[in-house]
Amino acid sequence: MAKYGFFLGCIMPLRYPGIESSSREVLGSLGIELVDMQGASCCPAPGVMRSFDQTYWMSVAARNLAIAEKMGVDIVTICNGCFDTLFEVAHKLNHDPELRKKINKILKDATGMEYNGTVNVRHFVELLYKDVGVEAIRAKAKGGKNLRAAVHYGCHFLKPSNIKKIDDAERPHVFDDIVEAAGMTSVPYKDKGTCCGAGGGVRARTPDVALKMTKENLTNMKSAGVDVIVDCCPFCHLQYDAGQVALKGEFAIPVLHLSQLLGLAFGLPKEKLGLEVHQTKVNL
Amino acid sequence: MDAKEPNPEFTRKVIEAGGKTVNLCFQCGTCTGSCPSGRQTAFRVRKLVRRAQLGFEEDVLPSEDLWLCTTCFTCYERCPRGVEIVDIIMALRNMAVRKGYMAEPHRKVAELISKTGHLVSLRDEDKALRSKLGLQATPPTVFSDPKALEEVKKIAAACGFDKLVQTGGK
Numbered sequence A: 001m002a003k004y005g006f007f008l009g010c011i012m013p014l015r016y017p018g019i020e021s022s023s024r025e026v027l028g029s030l031g032i033e034l035v036d037m038q039g040a041s042c043c044p045a046p047g048v049m050r051s052f053d054q055t056y057w058m059s060v061a062a063r064n065l066a067i068a069e070k071m072g073v074d075i076v077t078i079c080n081g082c083f084d085t086l087f088e089v090a091h092k093l094n095h096d097p098e099l100r101k102k103i104n105k106i107l108k109d110a111t112g113m114e115y116n117g118t119v120n121v122r123h124f125v126e127l128l129y130k131d132v133g134v135e136a137i138r139a140k141a142k143g144g145k146n147l148r149a150a151v152h153y154g155c156h157f158l159k160p161s162n163i164k165k166i167d168d169a170e171r172p173h174v175f176d177d178i179v180e181a182a183g184m185t186s187v188p189y190k191d192k193g194t195c196c197g198a199g200g201g202v203r204a205r206t207p208d209v210a211l212k213m214t215k216e217n218l219t220n221m222k223s224a225g226v227d228v229i230v231d232c233c234p235f236c237h238l239q240y241d242a243g244q245v246a247l248k249g250e251f252a253i254p255v256l257h258l259s260q261l262l263g264l265a266f267g268l269p270k271e272k273l274g275l276e277v278h279q280t281k282v283n284l
Numbered sequence B: 001m002d003a004k005e006p007n008p009e010f011t012r013k014v015i016e017a018g019g020k021t022v023n024l025c026f027q028c029g030t031c032t033g034s035c036p037s038g039r040q041t042a043f044r045v046r047k048l049v050r051r052a053q054l055g056f057e058e059d060v061l062p063s064e065d066l067w068l069c070t071t072c073f074t075c076y077e078r079c080p081r082g083v084e085i086v087d088i089i090m091a092l093r094n095m096a097v098r099k100g101y102m103a104e105p106h107r108k109v110a111e112l113i114s115k116t117g118h119l120v121s122l123r124d125e126d127k128a129l130r131s132k133l134g135l136q137a138t139p140p141t142v143f144s145d146p147k148a149l150e151e152v153k154k155i156a157a158a159c160g161f162d163k164l165v166q167t168g169g170k
Helices: A012-015 A017-029 A048-052 A054-073 A082-097 A096-113 A124-132 A135-138 A174-181 A206-223 A232-245 A259-263 B007-018 B030-034 B043-055 B072-079 B085-098 B104-116 B124-132 B148-157 B161-167
Strands: A001-006 A031-036 A076-077 A122-123 A148-152 A228-231 A255-257
Touching: A001 A054, A012 A017, A012 A232, A017 A031, A017 A076, A017 A259, A017 B124, A031 A124, A048 A054, A048 B085, A048 B104, A048 B161, A054 A076, A054 A082, A054 A096, A054 B085, A054 B148, A076 A082, A076 A124, A076 A228, A082 A096, A082 A232, A096 B148, A096 B161, A122 A124, A124 A135, A124 A174, A135 A174, A148 B043, A174 A259, A228 A232, A228 B072, A232 A255, A232 B030, A255 A259, A255 B030, B007 B043, B007 B085, B030 B043, B030 B072, B043 B085, B072 B085, B104 B161, B148 B161
Parallel strands: A001 A031, A001 A076, A076 A122, A148 A228, A228 A255
Antiparallel strands: none
């Protein structure tokens, strides 16, 4: 059984714990053992924290990487934001010895740890696609309903693609393939691949601007006649889920994180999915 | 009207702070045409990069536009000159907050992480729901480990992040 440090982040464990319970169940049932990273913190988020102070952003990220290194495991995350921070910082530290020295000095003084560059950071969609494979998912997804799904990749799963090298950033397919293996139809929609609007600190600072971007995406999804939005990031998830409430009844499209969708398809009891905290009602 | 003089000193600072590709931009506008935020607002990435190139510090650092980028990386992906636009914006934002251009909602988020190690709070209702789902009520993170939280706070102090957040950069 492949073993990974499960990086929790903030929004999943604290606002959508159903995504956490689904992820633990689904990944476990596919032969991926998740171990907790005791004492990990916020990644820190690439929006506000990187915007404020990149040295702080990299140092706290390096601490999270060092925790996994000490445990002797690679990291898996189910959040695009956490993935971006941990992946990008690991990449920077691996490719810039001077920077690594500077960040390790801060890290060692504060924690006694250093980061030596041995941890791979994995996004669970990429892990499912490459290591588990769509056929293994298809074999498990006996309870999958054939719903019309709007797949939302978000931004930081694939981009920047020059370092992440997971899939074509303009015309990706890995996430769609998994959703289809779970028995659904991934429906094309206008401007698919566009940001949900929340990132970069825009949701916190100018929520009206974020919501305009969300609304445009929702309009395009609705025009395509979808039954459900499927995301792979708790922050996009929050933006679509709470955003529809803020838009006061114009839309009522249920929002599922991929781990919840796979939970449904794998026949997990609904109580394990934590759908009752979703602000946009999930009737599926 | 007199034309403004370029200020290469500021451009150099942008480059040092991480915007090393800023001078590669030839102003084609692919970024602006790709920007989901610019589709809803008057934010124009091309202009922002031009102002950074020319070193127009007083146009760039106080600008609200600087904060309308969602860091979606679409412009970064499509730029025909390989300008790492998100890195430039991050460098400019780091400089802006140190001049006191820090919005209160952002300061509050940063304050939460500097005090708790997370950017979302742990409420009683979250613990109750976590227990109901069969999860550890308090996540096994800095929330469960005061020593770990101390480490994160020490990093904030070493970087001057705690002071930055307390003073709002002023």
